Amino acid sequence: MTEPLILFTHPACLDHDPGTGHPERPHRLRAVLRALEGSDFAGIRKREAPLAEIDQIARVHDADFVRLILDSVPTEGRVQVDPDTALSPGSGQAALRAAGGACAAVDAVMGGEAKRAFIAVRPPGHHAETARAMGFCLFNNVAIAARHAQAARGAKKVAVVDFDVHHGNGTQEIFERDPSLFFASSHQWPCYPGTGAPDERGVGNVVNVGLAPGSGSVAFRQAWERQILPAVDDFAPDLLVISAGFDAHADDPLAQLELTEDDYAWVTEKLMAIADRHAKGRVVSALEGGYDLRALAASAAAHVRAMMA
Numbered sequence: 001m002t003e004p005l006i007l008f009t010h011p012a013c014l015d016h017d018p019g020t021g022h023p024e025r026p027h028r029l030r031a032v033l034r035a036l037e038g039s040d041f042a043g044i045r046k047r048e049a050p051l052a053e054i055d056q057i058a059r060v061h062d063a064d065f066v067r068l069i070l071d072s073v074p075t076e077g078r079v080q081v082d083p084d085t086a087l088s089p090g091s092g093q094a095a096l097r098a099a100g101g102a103c104a105a106v107d108a109v110m111g112g113e114a115k116r117a118f119i120a121v122r123p124p125g126h127h128a129e130t131a132r133a134m135g136f137c138l139f140n141n142v143a144i145a146a147r148h149a150q151a152a153r154g155a156k157k158v159a160v161v162d163f164d165v166h167h168g169n170g171t172q173e174i175f176e177r178d179p180s181l182f183f184a185s186s187h188q189w190p191c192y193p194g195t196g197a198p199d200e201r202g203v204g205n206v207v208n209v210g211l212a213p214g215s216g217s218v219a220f221r222q223a224w225e226r227q228i229l230p231a232v233d234d235f236a237p238d239l240l241v242i243s244a245g246f247d248a249h250a251d252d253p254l255a256q257l258e259l260t261e262d263d264y265a266w267v268t269e270k271l272m273a274i275a276d277r278h279a280k281g282r283v284v285s286a287l288e289g290g291y292d293l294r295a296l297a298a299s300a301a302a303h304v305r306a307m308m309a
């Protein structure tokens with residue numbers, strides 16, 4: 001029987017601790033998991049995210065970089081890998097569970113066990129480039145999922161769409177020269193990390209839409225309806241992967257877009273329709289940002305509810 005949705009997570013993802021006062025904190029994941037325990041989600045099957053194999057990560061990242069990150073994990077205290085990104089003793093296991101959850105989610109969806117999968121993990125991944133950890137991200141979980149679908153599961157074309165308020169520079173950098181992959185992002189502009197201008201188009205496989213600070217539902221929905229959704233539809237992926245960051249919510253402290261939970265439900269419904277048309281419904285969604293606990297929990301719940309519909 002095909003499950004409507006499998007949730008992949010692991011307690012080790014709570015042990016990545018970038019430090020007191022850091023917005024990307026373990027409570028984020030607790031808040032999301034608690035929200036998904038409501039009666040709306042009784043149909044969800046929960047699975048432990050396995051540890052990724054190094055080879056799965058090395059399809060995306062330089063093997064030397066993967067080793068450097070894992071070898072840098074301290075036995076106590078913290079090691080900074082960029083001004084925003086720190087390793088704590090639990091970070092290596094958390095990052096391996098996050099990437100492993102991404103691959104297991106692809107296996108479940110491409111193997112017909114589930115129609116959709118949501119990966120509730122941290123650290124997030126979309127800022128991580130081929131050989132660079134940055135912006136709270138160590139390994140690029142969605143890119144690892146896309147490459148795993150192609151290398152191990154026979155997918156020819158994989159699309160990643162990213163509605164996190166920050167541009168997914170890492171995913172773009174990994175995808176931009178490969179026409180079998182597609183990347184589209186809406187994000188606040190200007191904002192961290194500074195990439196994501198509309199003229200960054202890869203080999204015609206990248207779509208970037210910047211939204212001015214203060215933009216809300218109308219501008220967001222227009223961007224998706226007019227630019228991103230038609231491009232994903234044209235690309236006709238075999239698998240749709242979502243970088244699901246919820247920091248464009250009006251209550252989020254890190255940026256100034258004004259989205260509501262309803263906007264996340266809306267965009268998710270539109271994406272499910274495209275997946276149903278081209279990809280036999282197959283969708284893998286991975287948690288990225290979202291830093292106000294209440295807004296994050298409510299937005300993730302709206303997203304997952306729409307994935308199950």
Ligand SMILES: [Zn+2]
Pocket residue numbers: 164165166245247288289290
């Ligand atoms: Zn973000």
